[in-house]
Amino acid sequence: MRRAMRSHSELLTGIAIVVACPIVAALAITGGTPVVLAVGALAAVAIGMYVGIRHPQWLAWGLAVVLAFLPFGYFPGIHVPLYLPFAAGILLAAVVHRGEPTAFHPLEKVLIVFVLVSGLSVIATGRSLIDVAELVKWSIATLAVVALLRFPPADLAKFGRIYVYFVTLNAVFGIAVVAADPNHRFIKLFSPFGYGAVDTGRFVYTEEGAQRFMRLGGLWVDPNMAGIGMMIGLALAVVLLIGSQRIVIATILSVAIVLTLSRAAIFSVLVGVFLVLLFHSMRARNRGIAIGAIGLVATAAMLTPAVRARVFSSFGADDAGSSARGDALRAFPGQMSGHWLFGLGWGRPEFKDGGTAFTLNFVANVPLITIYRGGLIVGAVFIALLALGCIMSGRAIRSDSTANALFGGIFIGMCFVALQLDHMVATIQQVTLMFSILLVFLIVVDQDRQRSRHAPQSPTDFAKEPSYSQ
Known part of the structure; x- marks a missing residue:
C-alpha cells in the first residue's frame, strides 16, 4: 500500500513539473525581478519535491556540505540561507519516508x-x-x-x-x-x-x-x-x-x-x-x-x-x-x-x-x-x-x-x-x-x-x- 502511494505521488509530481515548465519559462521571459524570484522559488520547490521523494538522502548530504563549508551563504540572487531548504527538506523527508516504527531515544x-x-x-x-x-x-x-x-x-x-x-x-x-x-x-x-x-x-x-x-x-x-x-x-x-x-x-x-x-x-x-x-x-x-x-x-x-x-x-x-x-x-x-x-x-x-x-x-x-x-x-x-x-x-x-x-x-x-x-x-x-x-x-x-x-x-x-x- 505504501509503495503504491509513493508511486502515485511520484506520478503527480512528474505531471506537475511537466505542466509547470512552459508556464515557468514564459513568466521568466516576460516578467521583471519579482517574477524571476517567484520563478526561482517555484523551480526550487519542484526540484525539492523530486529529490525529497526519490532521493531524500541527497537533502541530508547537501545540508552537510552547506553547513560545513558555506554556513552563512545564501542562494545566488535570492536572499534565502543555503542551509534552510535542506534542513526543512530532511524534516519533510522524515515524515514522507516513514519506515518501520523507531523508538525515540530519551x-x-x-x-x-x-x-x-x-x-x-x-x-x-x-x-x-x-x-x-x-x-x-x-x-x-x-x-x-x-x-x-x-x-x-x-x-x-x-x-x-x-x-x-x-x-x-x-x-x-x-x-x-x-x-x-x-x-x-x-x-x-x-x-x-x-x-x-x-x-x-x-x-x-x-x-x-x-x-x-x-x-x-x-x-x-x-x-x-x-x-x-x-x-x-x-x-x-x-x-x-x-x-x-x-x-x-x-x-x-x-x-x-x-x-x-x-x-x-x-x-x-x-x-x-x-x-x-x-x-x-x-x-x-x-x-x-x-x-x-x-x-x-x-x-x-x-x-x-x-x-x-x-x-x-x-x-x-x-x-x-x-x-x-x-x-x-x-x-x-x-x-x-x-x-x-x-x-x-x-x-x-x-x-x-x-x-x-x-x-x-x-x-x-x-x-x-x-x-x-x-x-x-x-x-x-x-x-x-x-x-x-x-x-x-x-x-x-x-x-x-x-x-x-x-x-x-x-x-x-x-x-x-x-x-x-x-x-x-x-x-x-x-x-x-x-x-x-x-x-x-x-x-x-x-x-x-x-x-x-x-x-x-x-x-x-x-x-x-x-x-x-x-
Whole structure:
C-alpha cells in the first residue's frame, strides 16, 4: 500500500513539473525581478519535491556540505540561507519516508518537549510574525536531530563524514587566509553566495598591546563560530574516520581551532581531552602518546605570541571580554524582572542586529540566554537536555572505545566551557544546527555503547572502525 502511494505521488509530481515548465519559462521571459524570484522559488520547490521523494538522502548530504563549508551563504540572487531548504527538506523527508516504527531515544524526547515549551513561550510573549519566524527557523534547526536519526545508519554515517570533510576544507581555507591573505580578499571568491558584503576584518583581528594578530574565521567569518564548527567536526572525525585519514584530519582541525584564538573552543577541547585521560581506561602506551601529543601542541602554542597572549589574557583583570560578561551577569536579574516565567521574547532586536546586541551587552551564556528568551520553563528543559547529554557522555568516557570517549569528553567540555562563554548556539540558527548534529552523533555513540555492552568486543583503538559506521 505504501509503495503504491509513493508511486502515485511520484506520478503527480512528474505531471506537475511537466505542466509547470512552459508556464515557468514564459513568466521568466516576460516578467521583471519579482517574477524571476517567484520563478526561482517555484523551480526550487519542484526540484525539492523530486529529490525529497526519490532521493531524500541527497537533502541530508547537501545540508552537510552547506553547513560545513558555506554556513552563512545564501542562494545566488535570492536572499534565502543555503542551509534552510535542506534542513526543512530532511524534516519533510522524515515524515514522507516513514519506515518501520523507531523508538525515540530519551534525549530525543527531551528535545521534543524543549520545542513544545518554546512554542508556549512564543504564544505568551509573541508580538509579531518575527517572533513566530524565529521560532520556526530555530525549531527546524533543533528538530533536525529527530529527522536525521530516522535515516538508515549507513546514510547517517555518510552524512557525518561529508560534514567532517567539508569542515576540514573550510579549515584549510581559513589557514590559507591566515597564512597568505592579510587583507582577507580570498573570501570575495564566494561573493555570489553573499560573502564579502560586510567588513570581515573586524572578525579576524585582535589587538594585544601594539601587536595585531589575524584570527582564523574561514567561511564561518567569526572566529568563535569557526571554533564551534571545527570542534564539532573534530568530535565527529574521531568516531567516523579511521587510520591515517583520522589522524590527518584531526591534526588539521586541531591546528585550525588553535588559530581561531577562540578560548571557548580551545578550552572545551582541552577539558574533553583531560577528562578522557583521567577517566578512560586506555592502554598505557596510548595514554603516553596522548600526553606527549598534548605536550607538543601546548609547547608549539606557547611559542606562538598570538596564542600565548590570547590564552594568558583570559586570566588578566584587563580582559575586556571577561569584564563585559561580568557586567551582563550582574544586569541579568534586573532585565528578567517580571519576565521570569516566559522570557522577554524571540524576535527581539538584540537577536537580529549585532550593533544592538553589542550596545545592550546581554548575557553571553547559552542556558541563561535561553531563559532570557523563553523563560524559566524553557531554560529548565534545556538544562535537563544538557545534563542528560553529559550523563551519556560520561558513560562514553568510561566505555571501551577511545573514539567514543573523546567524543563524550568534547561534548562535556563544550557544555561547561563554550556554552557558558557565548550565546551563538541559542541565537544563530546555523550554529544551533551544528549543535544538533553533535546531539545526533551523541545519541549514535550512546546506542553504540549499549550494543557493545550487550555484545562485548575488544577495546576500540584508533586503527579500528566504529561499528556504527559500517
